Amino acid sequence: MNRRNFLNWVSVGTIATSLPIAIAACSSKETTHTPQPQEWQNVGTSNQLNANGKLLAKNTSVGEVLVVKTSLTNNLVAVNPRCTHAGCTVEWKNDTNKFVCPCHGSEFAIDGKVIAAPATTPLKTYAVKIDGDAVLIQ
Numbered sequence: 001m002n003r004r005n006f007l008n009w010v011s012v013g014t015i016a017t018s019l020p021i022a023i024a025a026c027s028s029k030e031t032t033h034t035p036q037p038q039e040w041q042n043v044g045t046s047n048q049l050n051a052n053g054k055l056l057a058k059n060t061s062v063g064e065v066l067v068v069k070t071s072l073t074n075n076l077v078a079v080n081p082r083c084t085h086a087g088c089t090v091e092w093k094n095d096t097n098k099f100v101c102p103c104h105g106s107e108f109a110i111d112g113k114v115i116a117a118p119a120t121t122p123l124k125t126y127a128v129k130i131d132g133d134a135v136l137i138q
């Protein structure tokens with residue numbers, strides 16, 4: 001094998017081994033994510049909720065869920081009560097209709113949006129309903 005044949009052989013080999021990597025790098029990164037309908041899940045009873053106007057479920061498939069009856073509209077609201085600043089558990093303030101974090105004072109509206117820093121990310125919210133005696137979230 002002379003020098004020219006050797007260089008041709010090496011360059012063809014290099015292209016052949018790089019081709020799958022190049023194809024993978026150029027392929028679309030899009031995923032075909034289709035949102036799956038989520039099941040309603042039971043987080044407690046309406047008697048537990050009515051006892052003091054709120055219900056904290058600690059072991060749901062989405063983690064902790066706090067369900068409260070708001071005095072403003074008497075509607076139900078369900079949130080993940082972990083403060084998005086540093087993870088303390090927020091408390092519902094019925095007199096002001098907001099969630100307040102006891103650690104650094106972040107405040108969140110009924111819909112989970114931040115209304116006072118230091119948190120900058122809203123609380124995760126869930127749909128909530130009463131079905132018979134069950135409190136269900138989705």
Ligand code: FES
Binds near residue numbers: 086088101117
């Ligand atoms: S952990 Fe809630 S404000 Fe810091």
